Amino acid sequence: MKISGKAYRTIWPISENAVEVIDQTKLPHEFRTRTLKSASDCANAIRAMVVRGAPLIGAAAAYGIALAMREDPSDENLERAHDLLLETRPTAINLHWALKRMRDALRNQPRETRAALAWTEAAKLCDEDVETCRSIGEHGLKIFREAAAKKKPDETLNVLTHCNAGWLACVDWGTALAAVYMAHDEGIKLHVWVDETRPRNQGASLTAFELGSHGVPHTIIADNAGGLYMRQKKVDLCIVGTDRVTANGDVANKIGTYPKALAAADNRVPFYVALPSSTIDWTLKSGDAIPIEERSADELLKMTGRTPSGALATVEIAAPGSPAANPGFDVTPARLVTGFITERGLCEASKKGLRSLFPEV
Amino acid sequence: MKISGKAYRTIWPISENAVEVIDQTKLPHEFRTRTLKSASDCANAIRAMVVRGAPLIGAAAAYGIALAMREDPSDENLERAHDLLLETRPTAINLHWALKRMRDALRNQPRETRAALAWTEAAKLCDEDVETCRSIGEHGLKIFREAAAKKKPDETLNVLTHCNAGWLACVDWGTALAAVYMAHDEGIKLHVWVDETRPRNQGASLTAFELGSHGVPHTIIADNAGGLYMRQKKVDLCIVGTDRVTANGDVANKIGTYPKALAAADNRVPFYVALPSSTIDWTLKSGDAIPIEERSADELLKMTGRTPSGALATVEIAAPGSPAANPGFDVTPARLVTGFITERGLCEASKKGLRSLFPEV
Numbered sequence: 117m118k119i120s121g122k123a124y125r126t127i128w129p130i131s132e133n134a135v136e137v138i139d140q141t142k143l144p145h146e147f148r149t150r151t152l153k154s155a156s157d158c159a160n161a162i163r164a165m166v167v168r169g170a171p172l173i174g175a176a177a178a179y180g181i182a183l184a185m186r187e188d189p190s191d192e193n194l195e196r197a198h199d200l201l202l203e204t205r206p207t208a209i210n211l212h213w214a215l216k217r218m219r220d221a222l223r224n225q226p227r228e229t230r231a232a233l234a235w236t237e238a239a240k241l242c243d244e245d246v247e248t249c250r251s252i253g254e255h256g257l258k259i260f261r262e263a264a265a266k267k268k269p270d271e272t273l274n275v276l277t278h279c280n281a282g283w284l285a286c287v288d289w290g291t292a293l294a295a296v297y298m299a300h301d302e303g304i305k306l307h308v309w310v311d312e313t314r315p316r317n318q319g320a321s322l323t324a325f326e327l328g329s330h331g332v333p334h335t336i337i338a339d340n341a342g343g344l345y346m347r348q349k350k351v352d353l354c355i356v357g358t359d360r361v362t363a364n365g366d367v368a369n370k371i372g373t374y375p376k377a378l379a380a381a382d383n384r385v386p387f388y389v390a391l392p393s394s395t396i397d398w399t400l401k402s403g404d405a406i407p408i409e410e411r412s413a414d415e416l417l418k419m420t421g422r423t424p425s426g427a428l429a430t431v432e433i434a435a436p437g438s439p440a441a442n443p444g445f446d447v448t449p450a451r452l453v454t455g456f457i458t459e460r461g462l463c464e465a466s467k468k469g470l471r472s473l474f475p476e477v
Numbered sequence: 478m479k480i481s482g483k484a485y486r487t488i489w490p491i492s493e494n495a496v497e498v499i500d501q502t503k504l505p506h507e508f509r510t511r512t513l514k515s516a517s518d519c520a521n522a523i524r525a526m527v528v529r530g531a532p533l534i535g536a537a538a539a540y541g542i543a544l545a546m547r548e549d550p551s552d553e554n555l556e557r558a559h560d561l562l563l564e565t566r567p568t569a570i571n572l573h574w575a576l577k578r579m580r581d582a583l584r585n586q587p588r589e590t591r592a593a594l595a596w597t598e599a600a601k602l603c604d605e606d607v608e609t610c611r612s613i614g615e616h617g618l619k620i621f622r623e624a625a626a627k628k629k630p631d632e633t634l635n636v637l638t639h640c641n642a643g644w645l646a647c648v649d650w651g652t653a654l655a656a657v658y659m660a661h662d663e664g665i666k667l668h669v670w671v672d673e674t675r676p677r678n679q680g681a682s683l684t685a686f687e688l689g690s691h692g693v694p695h696t697i698i699a700d701n702a703g704g705l706y707m708r709q710k711k712v713d714l715c716i717v718g719t720d721r722v723t724a725n726g727d728v729a730n731k732i733g734t735y736p737k738a739l740a741a742a743d744n745r746v747p748f749y750v751a752l753p754s755s756t757i758d759w760t761l762k763s764g765d766a767i768p769i770e771e772r773s774a775d776e777l778l779k780m781t782g783r784t785p786s787g788a789l790a791t792v793e794i795a796a797p798g799s800p801a802a803n804p805g806f807d808v809t810p811a812r813l814v815t816g817f818i819t820e821r822g823l824c825e826a827s828k829k830g831l832r833s834l835f836p837e838v
Binding site for chain 1 (some may be wrong): 504505551634670671673674675676678681682683685686688689695696697698699701702703704705706708722731733735736737739740743769777778779780781782783784785789790791792794795796797798799800801802803804806807808
């Protein structure tokens with residue numbers, strides 16, 4: 117997608133020994149890229165959320181393995197890089213998926229071929245992610261078309277999203293936002309309510325930035341406001357991404373997704389979850405088993421922004437001395453989800469629904 | 478209640494022509510008081526949220542009328558001050574109640590007696606608010622005792638609250654937090670999950686400050702986190718205040734209360750609303766008719782806090798150019814409320830429940 121008219125991906129190779137990423141910790145205040153030259157660079161970037169979003173974490177981890185193979189293509193180093201990258205974030209399953217894919221592609225291969233093989237495989241994984249997101253967008257677009265057809269000609273379709281499931285969370289396009297972009301581009305009159313998404317504000321920072329850059333009408337709201345707007349019939353549909361879907365259709369996603377889904381159900385607002393199939397964890401029977409990442413209290417107690425002079429400053433915002441807790445994700449039970457939007461099409465949020473699209477698993 | 482060992486109310490007369498208030502826009506960063514000398518000072522303080530919280534808004538408005546009577550005790554000035562103060566905030570009904578009470582007390586009284594009469598009446602209203610909150614606390618305490626009795630001896634009772642319904646929202650004691658203080662003081666082992674309460678962060682700023690000052694164990698969480706914690710059985714009960722309760726038991730309160738009540742209902746966590754009877758709007762049949770205040774987008778787009786040097790700074794936190802919407806309140810339907818805690822005792826959140834406690838209305 118484009119920033120100031122120039123097409124970008126979130127991650128791209130710049131040489132045989134380095135990849136470049138957009139530094140998402142600086143957005144929306146500054147647009148900067150960062151060069152990653154080793155598996156440890158990649159692990160640090162994932163941990164510090166320089167790159168974030170389940171699909172992009174997977175892509176960055178894949179390049180982490182590829183960079184490790186440039187340094188030392190031994191089995192030992194492959195395992196070391198795999199484990200280092202795996203422990204960066206616990207909730208998103210795409211990380212496991214991407215690392216397993218890389219390891220499977222490299223194991224039993226001659227050491228001298230591994231570096232080139234890994235590089236090709238990581239690039240392929242990224243290209244496939246773009247294709248997958250495009251497909252998700254096209255399937256999601258059907259939902260938008262149907263919803264728009266129910267509105268009067270001069271009415272706007274109001275969509276609510278939580279966190280950032282846009283192109284910045286993936287390699288390109290996005291999951292939930294792919295359909296938003298396609299609907300907007302084909303002339304559907306839509307407007308997006310952007311949940312701020314405390315405590316890291318990925319909505320106000322990244323989703324608003326993305327939508328603004330593409331010219332999609334949107335309004336930032338507090339996470340607290342969506343329930344009221346649904347009661348006031350100001351939301352036609354909700355669409356979010358996910359970090360892990362379990363075999364029964366439960367959805368782990370950014371903290372605050374579950375209360376939003378409850379409000380949608382209470383007001384009969386359709387609630388869709390968009391995901392690549394790499395996000396499905398077939399090994400877990402239900403969402404209760406998903407590990408929930410506990411993040412730093414500072415994310416809640418401090419806030420970074422632009423001062424009137426344009427410089428960045430971090431301020432402490434809470435009562436001094438008060439502790440904070442900061443779980444990063446919650447689990448939305450399948451019963452609250454209207455449907456899944458995957459690269460293979462739409463399905464019910466259930467074991468049966470998932471199996472109907474992915475019978476081979 | 479006490480701050481640094483010294484007992485305070487939120488509003489108190491300092492002479493025959495002035496009242497002093499705690500400037501709540503500076504908390505928790507600085508403890509400052511401000512002198513209000515006219516009805517217009519009071520109106521500005523309410524509008525700018527120097528004083529906030531439904532009961533305290535009523536108390537400040539009462540003193541606003543009293544200060545107006547010092548300047549000019551005419552009927553015209555009484556009406557002028559009444560209207561000026563009434564239009565400061567639309568959602569809290571205590572404002573209407575307090576202004577009506579003051580006007581009823583002054584009308585048909587000789588002009589030369591009005592200033593003294595108004596001063597006495599405002600002081601009485603404040604004293605009664607303290608008594609009312611104490612009673613609410615004592616009735617709420619029964620719920621805490623029962624909930625604590627169900628825990629094992631070494632277990633902590635976990636209470637979740639949204640926004641600030643503590644003594645800073647009233648003249649003293651608080652509504653929802655009155656019972657928390659009393660339970661803590663009598664040795665019930667409790668811990669409070671404090672919702673940050675975006676966008677003005679009254680939870681992280683005021684509730685955390687209050688609880689910390691009194692030594693009540695607490696943890697600040699993002700508004701998004703309560704749903705997860707309820708699913709994880711980390712919340713035993715929710716208790717909040719309200720700005721207006723309609724005749725059928727619907728509850729207007731700080732934006733974000735409704736999704737929290739939905740999460741409580743979905744997890745069978747009791748959800749209580751504490752209120753003085755002055756918060757009941759007997760004239761409205763349901764919550765849909767309550768006007769919802771729209772506040773400045775800046776509350777969402779900017780954040781004030783302490784820099785490392787200790788100075789206060791305001792930073793812009795969202796994507797530049799993105800608009801924001803900022804509704805201040807939402808409505809929680811009576812069906813989601815376990816019960817009301819009033820100065821006359823506990824009742825069901827329904828017309829029948831309210832009538833059982835207030836048959837004379």
